Amino acid sequence: MPMPSTIKRGVSLYSFQEELFLRQMTVEDAIAFAASIGATGIEVLPEQNMPSFPNVSDAEVAWWKDTVAKHGCELSCYDMFLDTKIRKDRPMTDEEQVASIRRDLELCHRLGIRSMRILVFVRPEILEKCVPYAEALDVHMGVEVHAPWHLEHAWILRTIDTADRLGTKHLGILPDMGIFMKHYPPVFRARFERQGARPEVAQFIVDSHEAKIMAEYTIYEVAVKMGGNKAEVAMAETLRHAPYANPKRLAEYAPYFRHIQAKFYEMTPEATDPSISYDEVIPVLAAAEWNGYLSSEYEGNRWIQDVEPVDSREQVRRQHTMFERLIGATTTAS
Template sequence: MISKIKRGVSLYSFQEEMFLGQMTVEDCVACAASIGAKGIEVLPEQNMPTFPEISDREIGQWHEMMARHGTELTCYDMFLDTKLRKDRLMTDDEQVASIRRDLVLCNRLGIRNMRVLVFVRPDILERCVPYAEDLDVHMGVEVHAPWYMDHAWILRTVEVADRLGTKHLGLLPDMGIFMKHYPPVFRDRFIRQGARPEIVQFILDQHDQKIMAEYTIYEVAVKLRGNKAEVAMAETLRHHPFANPKRIRDFIPYFRHIQAKFYEMDADCTDPTHAYAEVIAELVAGGWDGYLSSEYEGNRWVQDVQPVDSREQVRRQHVMFERLIADAEALAPAKAFA
């Protein structure tokens, strides 16, 4: 049987080349289309120079670009700077107004999914649900490491959605929560910064055994008298838990879009870090039908020693997606696709 999972790319994946002026937004869209990734996730604050004052003409240009490449806009990544606004915190009313502004623009762009940053309070989102329903936009709270599906903070959003009986508030998982193995690009960067092989191996072993991060940090910083690079490497463990992939199927009703985080793809088109085979098997078996949207973030770990090639990295991830989806389809019961 054939699943309904679709493939896409977040324009965030090409941040290195766009920052350096090596790729335009249209180059990024063309790259995605060339590998069969038809869904385009946008970050209006980064990708639309006149944000938030986007004219109808500009929106028309985005739609024309999608038509040229046979792609569609799939997700709108919103930001909410609650920390500082004219030297003070934003009030609750200002936060609601900011989110409503994004919902309106999301609707004008014809996008039905909006990524909401994980720190936005559930009670603020509850106030925004009527706007989301009126504009037909799903607000997906990003489940970003170190949070995970069953985290108490995430479950507060689930509780609000259930209590309101709304289909316009839910979750948007970031695959970084399924970091099964320590990223080789992280390891190599810390070695270049002076981490000693024996301490690096200790941290890798601790991660493989899923030892609590704070214990590892203490061992490295105090008992092993780690240097700055070694302590920094140990501290990354705080932010990269390994959530149980089997739990994702239970949350499928709450999300419409997935950010497919990755740091590197090997030459054989495998991800040495994230448990994609396990996750995709659960998605296929659960009959999920949204977009897997590539989110490449490995550039910052290699840019000190080699040119970043985001296009090739994204291409390899989609080769992996095609393979893993086909493998999962061969094993999934037919009822998953009914």
């Protein structure tokens, strides 16, 4: 008989970047808030959230474990960053990149986290060299599938092919839901209009996105044929990073990911997302019996800072109201 979906809900601390930067919230405030809305998975960014990184002491590791446990949560994902330019005069060598990732894998393991977000530009050849460490530490390395990449982009498939060839369960992908942008975000449009975009040009860009016209065509039309100003051209250029991939393909790739970054830019007061097609994504995940975390990643703060106070908590709360509704409407086969 059908069973309730096992999709879990979490929050990336990146969602609260505004309040954390302005010291309006502490890390524990963010964890406590996540717990209060039933989001029990806490995604961390050690370079942002741990001032002593990379030299994190055992006492600090214990604090993180104790703090999430106190609030009934767990650490769900570790976001690594690989700065390939360690000096101004040369990039990192392959060996230095492997050493950096190994350092992150070890801290991830110490924190008790089994999923690590890998930035999309990290070469599969580098990750192949890291697989033995990931296997020994039982950490899944998920390459972030971030716009303008998508699930079937050749670069992403190279990572999947590497995982298949090695027969490892510790290398795969980590989808960012920004790849499922079905409608152009109203919050984007409003910001560009405040910066001087003419309403008729903004509407042309929105209509082009709705029709899924190639971004470069729209940019040319706006910049050359319509004599677009700076704001209008910038708005058109956002289309390069506003793809709409087919959510149905998630089922095919579900064995390769354990965690999802649930990107969003705004939620309506009715707790709906006007841009990203979660109403299509969540049923696919449920049907595939996927049981990882949907981890909120609010990035709308930068689009409204010029006109209103940022309230990341309210935005995240609304997204989880939507998640509860959509997950509750799905079932999985027994």
